[in-house]
Amino acid sequence: MTDPWARPANQPPQEPTPPTGEQPTQQLPPQAAPPTAPPPAPPTGPPPQQAPAAQPPEPPKPPKTGSAFTRFIRDPLSITLVIVIVAALGLAGLVGGELWARSKGSEVVAQSTQCIVQDGVTVSFGARPFLLQHFTGHYSGIHITTAGNNIREAKGMKADIVIDNVTVANDGSNRGTIGNLNTTVTWSAEGIKETIKKAIPLIGSFVNGVTTNPSNGTVELDGVLGSIIAKPQVVNGSISLQVVELTGLGFTLPRETVQPALDAFTSQLTKDYPMDLRADSIEVTDSGVTTKLSAQNATMDAGAPQSGDCFAGI
Incomplete structure (x- = not known):
């Protein structure tokens, strides 16, 4: 007889049915344990430095001791500034003294020269420090130019004067000597x-x-009734006008007619030259006559007839 509860051979076994009203319990699969982290690698660099411990505040420094001068000489910047300021003040004083000395010297020389030539003058000095010359009483490089209006009684005459090696003295009327005096005088026609x-x-x-006739070195005085042709010359350090030709009313006249008058005229001009000036040369130009004069070791005599009291202020 067949068992009714028997299970066919090819049918899998069935779960028992739970009683009514109960839910079957779900079985969860077991979870794997979390992986364990590997231990940290040992440090390879130098060990970290420890932060320095807090230092206690420094006590206040004691005040500087010593005098102000001692502190000053220890400061090179202050010393440098003082040296620069002192040098600048010294230089300014020298420049001011030089300008004053040149101005004063120019005034004295101009007054003396104006008194002699009776014309306006301009005075200048060379590059050598004039203040040093003033202290030593020895002067050089003095340049004087007259205005060109006249020199005493000679109208239209101008002088260019260069003076060197001047020694100032105060011995009675002797005001010193001029070692070299060179003058160029131009006289217009x-x-x-x-x-x-x-x-x-x-x-x-x-x-x-x-x-004027530069080709033959003569000067012609033209008049209504005739003319005088004269040749300027240097004779014994003085200027002379030698008559070359004299005509009047179309006739040639003897030169002795006017030569004495011309001689007196030139003698009056040259005898008043101060400082023993002597003519060295004379030249006739297109515009007039140029004469070079010179003197050596001339005495500045305050009482000389040629200069009068013109050197009294030196």
């Missing part, structure tokens, strides 16, 4: 005419023009 008209009335009244 118009000035010659005006001077002759005033100085030689007999000749000047007939002269209405002066013509």
Whole structure:
């Protein structure tokens, strides 16, 4: 007989059915344990430095001792500034003294020269410090130029003067000596005419023009009735006008007619040259006559007839 509860051979076994009202319990699969972290690697660098411990505050420094001068000489910047300031003040004093000395010297020389030439003058000095010359009483490189209006009675005459090796003294009327004095005097043709008209009335009244001729070195005095051709020359350190030709009313006249008057005229001009100036050369130019004069070791005599009291202020 067949068992009704028997299970067919090919049927899998069934779970027992739970009683009504109960839910079957679910079985969860067991979970794996979390992986264990590997131990940390040992440090390879130098060990970290420990932060320095807090230092206690420094006690206040005691105040600087010593004098202000001691502290000053220990400061090189202050010393440098003082040296620079002192040097600048010294230089400014020297420059101011030099300018004052040049101004004062120019004033003294100008007054003396104006007194002699009776014309305006301009004075300048060379590059050598004038203040040093003033202390030593020895001067060089003095340059004087007259205005060119006249030199005493000579109209239209201008002088360019260079003075060197001057020694100032105060020995009575002797105010010192001038070692070298060189003068270049230019006399315009118009000035010659005006001077002759005033100085030689007999000749000047007939002269209405002066013509210079550099080719033969002559000066022609032109008049209405005739002309005088004269040649300027240097004779024994003085200037002379030698008559070359004299014409009047179309006729040639003897030179002795006017030569004495011209000699007196030139003698009056040259005898008043101060400082023993002597003519060295004379040249006729297109515009007039140029004369070079010089003197050596001339005495500045405050009582000399040629200079009068012109050197009294030196």
